[in-house]
Amino acid sequence: MGGGLAGLATAVALGSADYRVTLLEARPFLGGRATSYPLNTADDNSTRIDNCQHILLRCCTNLIDFYRRLGVSNKIHFFDEFYWIEPGGRMSVMKKGILPAPLHFTESFARLKFLSLSDKFAIGNALLSVKYEYGKRADLDSITMLDWLREKKQTPRAIERFWRQVLVSAVNEELDRMAAAHGLQVFFFGFLAASDSYQMGVPTVPLSDLYSENAWAEYPEVKIMERRAVQKVVAENGAARRLDTNAGEVVADAYVVAVPFERVMAIVPDLELQLESFGHSPITGIHLWFDRAVTDLPHATLLDRTIQWMYNKDSGKQLQVVVSASRALTEMPREQVIQLALRELAEFFPIVKSAHLDHAHVVKEIRATFSAVPGLEQHRPMAATKISNVFLAGDWTRSGWPATMEGAVRSGYRAAEEVTKFFGEPQRFLRPDIS
Numbered sequence: 436m437g438g439g440l441a442g443l444a445t446a447v448a449l450g451s452a453d454y455r456v457t458l459l460e461a462r463p464f465l466g467g468r469a470t471s472y473p474l475n476t477a478d479d480n481s482t483r484i485d486n487c488q489h490i491l492l493r494c495c496t497n498l499i500d501f502y503r504r505l506g507v508s509n510k511i512h513f514f515d516e517f518y519w520i521e522p523g524g525r526m527s528v529m530k531k532g533i534l535p536a537p538l539h540f541t542e543s544f545a546r547l548k549f550l551s552l553s554d555k556f557a558i559g560n561a562l563l564s565v566k567y568e569y570g571k572r573a574d575l576d577s578i579t580m581l582d583w584l585r586e587k588k589q590t591p592r593a594i595e596r597f598w599r600q601v602l603v604s605a606v607n608e609e610l611d612r613m614a615a616a617h618g619l620q621v622f623f624f625g626f627l628a629a630s631d632s633y634q635m636g637v638p639t640v641p642l643s644d645l646y647s648e649n650a651w652a653e654y655p656e657v658k659i660m661e662r663r664a665v666q667k668v669v670a671e672n673g674a675a676r677r678l679d680t681n682a683g684e685v686v687a688d689a690y691v692v693a694v695p696f697e698r699v700m701a702i703v704p705d706l707e708l709q710l711e712s713f714g715h716s717p718i719t720g721i722h723l724w725f726d727r728a729v730t731d732l733p734h735a736t737l738l739d740r741t742i743q744w745m746y747n748k749d750s751g752k753q754l755q756v757v758v759s760a761s762r763a764l765t766e767m768p769r770e771q772v773i774q775l776a777l778r779e780l781a782e783f784f785p786i787v788k789s790a791h792l793d794h795a796h797v798v799k800e801i802r803a804t805f806s807a808v809p810g811l812e813q814h815r816p817m818a819a820t821k822i823s824n825v826f827l828a829g830d831w832t833r834s835g836w837p838a839t840m841e842g843a844v845r846s847g848y849r850a851a852e853e854v855t856k857f858f859g860e861p862q863r864f865l866r867p868d869i870s
């Protein structure tokens with residue numbers, strides 16, 4: 436149940452192990468929160484946009500495996516340079532140099548213009564602590580990332596321009612709300628584990644093309660049914676017997692529920708999950724179409740402003756600007772959001788002032804991800820449940836990752852592993868972490 440990345444990953448794993456899988460998705464398209472749709476839904480030829488730019492890092496080993504299984508790895512372009520721009524336009528580039536991991540950033544880090552020597556010294560020391568504390572220190576899920584950064588005596592500028600800039604986007608939460616465990620994990624795997632683990636993957640096609648019919652042709656055992664909303668998992672004596680859907684009953688031997696946390700209890704009330712600790716964090720995507728190119732950079736992170744990242748979608752004329760943990764924009768009228776983005780963009784790319792904005796589109800995803808607050812990990816459920824043949828997947832389950840595509844795929848692979856265990860033929864689908 437659920438055709439987001441968690442459900443799709445479950446299906447592709449079980450399909451590749453020759454299980455017969457039926458995937459039921461309520462909407463008329465796949466991908467869940469990582470999808471695309473036509474700008475004008477009444478016109479089939481209208482431009483398709485992603486609900487929001489989705490990126491991955493090379494350390495997302497399971498997501499990369501998922502794309503490989505669907506035969507779409509060649510549709511992800513990896514970049515090995517990060518561009519940091521200050522208001523006024525001064526740019527710094529971060530990329531690997533000649534030293535091996537974890538020292539691969541040493542040369543470019545030394546040259547970053549937006550940090551002072553004392554900021555860099557503090558960051559270098561804290562990164563060493565990440566290496567020694569991640570996975571070993573017991574209290575990382577009970578303190579916030581900001582607590583941890585203060586403990587490591589980070590300067591205000593290092594916190595604002597380096598840690599916050601990376602982590603608010605990676606975890607979709609503010610430093611004073613995010614559990615330190617997630618922050619350290621991003622740097623441990625993304626920056627320190629291997630010299631290429633930081634490389635940023637950007638799909639070269641609309642997201643929904645990654646899970647198109649062609650991609651599924653290799654898996655004849657997987658039957659995908661869209662517009663099939665599951666209403667209830669009907670269980671008796673500790674086992675599920677059938678599903679009630681908007682188009683009749685469905686009976687299976689095992690059931691995987693891969694819907695968001697706010698939907699799960701309506702579908703399987705018998706699980707009696709305690710989900711009070713879960714809350715949402717929003718993301719806002721601002722799509723802008725100009726009459727001329729305003730940048731030739733493929734992407735950039737934008738310092739000290741509300742807008743955080745810019746992605747170049749079409750030769751510099753179409754940009755997508757992203758604001759994570761965007762509570763400040765939730766109530767703001769769309770026109771004001773567009774004006775704010777234009778005003779701020781012009782501080783980084785002055786040509787924006789003279790360019791004409793042809794049109795713009797704002798997507799506010801209020802329920803973008805769960806909020807990765809301290810203490811939440813213990814409440815994230817495992818894949819196996821108290822109903823013997825019902826399993827959970829979804830970015831919010833205990834994947835070991837924050838709410839990301841990698842977390843969703845991991846949860847799907849774990850649920851698939853539990854299904855194979857249930858049938859007495861355990862198989863392994865999860866890929867090891869990058870090292």
Ligand SMILES: Cc1cc2nc3c(=O)[nH]c(=O)nc-3n(C[C@H](O)[C@H](O)[C@H](O)COP(=O)(O)OP(=O)(O)OC[C@H]3O[C@@H](n4cnc5c(N)ncnc54)[C@H](O)[C@@H]3O)c2cc1C
Pocket residue numbers: 436437438439440441442459460461462465466467468469486487488489490491663664665666693694695698702718719720800802803804828829830831838839840841842843
């Ligand atoms: C704006 C935005 C930007 C993001 N950016 C990034 C990024 O850059 N990198 C990254 O890694 N992650 C990013 N994420 C997070 C990522 O999209 C999610 O973590 C991931 O896609 C969640 O997948 P999922 O399968 O767990 O859930 P979902 O994608 O929510 O899938 C659940 C599916 O279940 C279906 N469903 C619900 N109820 C029923 C029902 N009753 N019957 C049948 N089907 C049902 C839904 O329609 C949906 O398709 C972003 C998320 C958002 C919203």
